[in-house]
Amino acid sequence: xxxxxxxxKFRILKIGQSMTLQCTQDMNHNYMYWYRQDPxxxxxxxxxxxxxxITDKGEVPNGYNVSRSTTEDFPLRLELAAPSQTxxxxxxxxxxxxxxxxxxxxxxxxxxxx
Amino acid sequence: DAKTTQPPxxxxxxxxxxxxxxxxxxxxxNEYVYWYRQIHSQGPQYIIHGLKNNETNEMASLIIxxxxxxSTLILPHATLRDTAVYYCIVRVQSxxxxxxxxxxxxxxxxx
Numbered sequence: 001x002x003x004x005x006x007x008x009k010f011r012i013l014k015i016g017q018s019m020t021l022q023c024t025q026d027m028n029h030n031y032m033y034w035y036r037q038d039p040x041x042x043x044x045x046x047x048x049x050x051x052x053x054i055t056d057k058g059e060v061p062n063g064y065n066v067s068r069s070t071t072e073d074f075p076l077r078l079e080l081a082a083p084s085q086t087x088x089x090x091x092x093x094x095x096x097x098x099x100x101x102x103x104x105x106x107x108x109x110x111x112x113x114x
Numbered sequence: 115d116a117k118t119t120q121p122p123x124x125x126x127x128x129x130x131x132x133x134x135x136x137x138x139x140x141x142x143x144n145e146y147v148y149w150y151r152q153i154h155s156q157g158p159q160y161i162i163h164g165l166k167n168n169e170t171n172e173m174a175s176l177i178i179x180x181x182x183x184x185s186t187l188i189l190p191h192a193t194l195r196d197t198a199v200y201y202c203i204v205r206v207q208s209x210x211x212x213x214x215x216x217x218x219x220x221x222x223x224x225x
Contacts, residue, residue: 004157033212042201043158043215058212090157100146100165103213105157 001026006091006106013081013113021076021109023091031094031101032074034058034066036087037108043090049074081113117141118202123220126196132189134219136202139183145205147178148213149187151198158201158215161187192223 007022025032030051035043035058045058049068063085065077074093078085088110094103119137126132138147149161162169162176164185169176175188189196201218205211 031212035215042217045212045214048212059214088155092157100148100163101213102160102163103150103158105159107157108155110155 003027004091004093004104004106006089006109008109009107010110011112013078013111015081015083015113017081018077018079019081019111021078021089021091021111023074023076023106024072025074025091025093025104026072027093027095027104028071029093029095029104030071031096032068033092033094033103034064034074034076035090035092036060036085037090038087046076046089078111083113085111086113087111117204117206117214118216120200120202120216120219122217123222125222125224126189126192128194128223128225129191132187132192132196132221132223134187134189134200134202134221135184136187137184138202138204141182141204143182147176147182147185148203149174149176150201150203150215151196152201152218153195153198161200192221194223194225197221197223 004025033048034046044060047066049055091106092103094101148163150158152158164176178185199218
């Protein structure tokens with residue numbers, strides 16, 4: 001299994017540009033998440049999904065959109081990039097066994113908005 | 115905001131046990147305590163989780179107090195590769211809500 005795969009690994013955007021961060025997992029997990037991490041800080045939850053067709057806002061959703069048309073894919077869309085969105089973005093997936101859950105993270109996308 | 119309190123940083127000598135504390139005084143009776151770590155700029159890595167009883171796996175041990183208001187993650191023989199930020203996590207809300215990461219403890223293992 002590849003686990004959680006994120007693309008691209010690095011990206012530089014100009015202010016006002018748009019892009020989609022891709023995330024796919026091959027573990028058949030129902031739950032998927034997007035976090036962002038600013039330098040020296042902890043992770044902040046942007047959006048999450050508990051299954052295909054269902055998404056919900058996290059702590060810092062403004063400026064982002066998501067969709068979950070399949071179990072495997074959970075893309076994150078930035079419509080009008082702003083310097084405040086310069087960050088490292090992590091996608092994660094998990095399943096709940098009833099005895100707690102375990103998150104599996106991708107390797108991250110480093111985004112700079114200039 | 116996270117429901118846990120951790121020291122911002124700790125040092126540990128290589129080969130010694132690293133004991134990382136966490137306070138979670140408002141934890142509800144059916145919520146788990148989770149520990150993750152993040153090495154440099156990699157994605158966080160699951161370590162261990164527990165409910166009431168102490169837990170042990172190949173990476174670490176988790177000691178939860180009887181009143182469940184605090185816990186300690188133990189790395190029995192710390193190596194330089196254990197240098198990382200360690201996150202103690204309890205759900206902000208009960209139910210199928212996401213895990214919220216705080217700032218964690220930056221553990222430095224020193225040769």
